[in-house]
Amino acid sequence: MGVKWMSDNILVLAVLGLILRIAEVCDGGITSSYVRNKDLARDMPLDSDVFRVPPVYNAPQQVHITQGDHEGKSVIISWITPDEPGSSTVLYWAENCEVKNRAKGIFLTYKYFNYTSGYIHHCTIDNLEFDTKYYYEVGFGYTTRQFWFRTPPSVGPDVPYTFGLIGDLGQTPDSNITLTHYELNPTKGQTVLFVGDLSYADAYPFHDNGRWDTWGRFIERSAAYQPWITTVGNHELDFAPDLGETKPFKPYTKRFHVPYKVSKSTSPLWYSIKRASAYIIVLSSYSAYGKYTPQYKWLESELPKVNRAETPWLIVIIHCPLYSSYVHHYMEGETMRVMYEKWLVEYKVDVVFAGHVHAYERSERVSNIAYNIVNGLCEPIGDQSAPVYITIGDGGNLEGLVTEMTEPQPSYSAYREASFGHGIFDIKNRTHAFFGWHRNQDGYAVEADSLWLHNRYWKPFREPSVALL
Numbered sequence: 001m002g003v004k005w006m007s008d009n010i011l012v013l014a015v016l017g018l019i020l021r022i023a024e025v026c027d028g029g030i031t032s033s034y035v036r037n038k039d040l041a042r043d044m045p046l047d048s049d050v051f052r053v054p055p056v057y058n059a060p061q062q063v064h065i066t067q068g069d070h071e072g073k074s075v076i077i078s079w080i081t082p083d084e085p086g087s088s089t090v091l092y093w094a095e096n097c098e099v100k101n102r103a104k105g106i107f108l109t110y111k112y113f114n115y116t117s118g119y120i121h122h123c124t125i126d127n128l129e130f131d132t133k134y135y136y137e138v139g140f141g142y143t144t145r146q147f148w149f150r151t152p153p154s155v156g157p158d159v160p161y162t163f164g165l166i167g168d169l170g171q172t173p174d175s176n177i178t179l180t181h182y183e184l185n186p187t188k189g190q191t192v193l194f195v196g197d198l199s200y201a202d203a204y205p206f207h208d209n210g211r212w213d214t215w216g217r218f219i220e221r222s223a224a225y226q227p228w229i230t231t232v233g234n235h236e237l238d239f240a241p242d243l244g245e246t247k248p249f250k251p252y253t254k255r256f257h258v259p260y261k262v263s264k265s266t267s268p269l270w271y272s273i274k275r276a277s278a279y280i281i282v283l284s285s286y287s288a289y290g291k292y293t294p295q296y297k298w299l300e301s302e303l304p305k306v307n308r309a310e311t312p313w314l315i316v317i318i319h320c321p322l323y324s325s326y327v328h329h330y331m332e333g334e335t336m337r338v339m340y341e342k343w344l345v346e347y348k349v350d351v352v353f354a355g356h357v358h359a360y361e362r363s364e365r366v367s368n369i370a371y372n373i374v375n376g377l378c379e380p381i382g383d384q385s386a387p388v389y390i391t392i393g394d395g396g397n398l399e400g401l402v403t404e405m406t407e408p409q410p411s412y413s414a415y416r417e418a419s420f421g422h423g424i425f426d427i428k429n430r431t432h433a434f435f436g437w438h439r440n441q442d443g444y445a446v447e448a449d450s451l452w453l454h455n456r457y458w459k460p461f462r463e464p465s466v467a468l469l
């Protein structure tokens with residue numbers, strides 16, 4: 001009797017265990033049932049106010065800034081004068097300071113098929129004070145325009161800092177809503193990490209580079225006042241042999257200068273910066289990344305240099321996600337995952353942000369690095385040394401959302417939803433950071449999904465997952 005009771009209960013427990021195991025393998029996290037507008041949006045018309053050309057002849061336009069050195073004491077200021085070169089000099093001064101400084105930049109132009117660019121100016125201003133508001137002026141005489149930015153605090157392990165995450169933005173009314181929501185988010189982002197696919201100019205006949213210009217004017221209201229740290233996507237390739245355009249990334253690299261040399265990179269498509277308590281590594285999904293390639297060699301030597309006692313938060317931004325459970329672009333990041341995931345785990349990267357998939361998704365901390373061809377170990381497993389992978393390609397471009405998801409939701413996927421939005425990565429100190437995803441349809445303060453991240457170096461155990469619906 002006793003033996004039968006025991007065997008019955010063992011059987012029940014075994015069945016329950018099997019059910020739980022199946023649930024663990026097959027059922028992931030949350031697939032949001034939120035219903036959104038599926039209509040495709042067109043780009044905003046050329047006479048939209050967001051594309052307005054400054055009303056003075058040859059006035060600087062498309063002003064944008066990015067970090068100019070490795071530590072945050074330098075800024076690269078870029079702008080375009082449409083009619084003639086004008087001046088490449090920047091006048092700048094610290095708030096409450098009488099002394100005005102000058103820095104001389106350079107200008108360049110480029111041709112793309114039947115398009116000739118305006119005069120693209122790039123000027124690096126150096127030796128700035130940390131945590132200081134600076135005003136700057138570009139243009140001269142009656143064309144002068146004034147802007148301002150704030151330098152980051154000195155690099156250190158417990159420096160709070162807030163990054164915004166935007167990807168695949170484009171220039172539709174949805175793009176405008178995304179940028180507005182970012183600007184009005186009460187948790188003020190101080191620097192944008194942009195995960196690729198900027199203007200979508202290549203969607204037009206002959207890759208109409210005039211749409212690069214409209215995009216530059218559209219983002220100026222944010223990018224002239226805070227750095228945008230950019231990574232390239234497939235829409236920056238502008239590779240069109242049929243048009244005679246065979247140099248990949250030509251418009252992007254002419255328009256967006258980045259401080260790649262300070263991290264010993266040989267290409268503006270991959271580089272690193274430190275900012276406050278974060279170490280940010282920018283990678284290119286569309287440049288060679290196999291063994292012995294320049295990007296591989298750079299990343300191999302770069303990761304050991306990260307001093308987590310100085311910059312605890314190690315962030316990687318790329319365009320193509322390594323983990324995504326949407327049908328569109330499924331497994332496109334697989335070859336890079338095979339090459340680099342082992343390093344991401346070994347060096348305890350905190351979070352990998354990607355775009356490309358026009359939706360939002362957040363992963364559990366998982367890795368899939370045990371496979372050696374003969375052992376059959378090729379499934380993601382929970383791994384507290386692994387990054388959280390966040391896809392945030394939901395900026396709102398003209399290609400619309402991707403809504404088709406692989407089913408059932410895989411176990412590595414913690415939350416997924418096809419809605420436009422942006423992210424905020426809010427570093428509190430060396431151990432804690434808060435990530436929030438903000439859906440465009442919600443109020444500015446609402447987080448549709450969120451997570452407290454524990455730093456992988458300083459607090460490497462399981463963090464509570466907080467998903468708010």
Ligand SMILES: [Fe+2]
Binds near residue numbers: 319
């Ligand atoms: Fe893309």
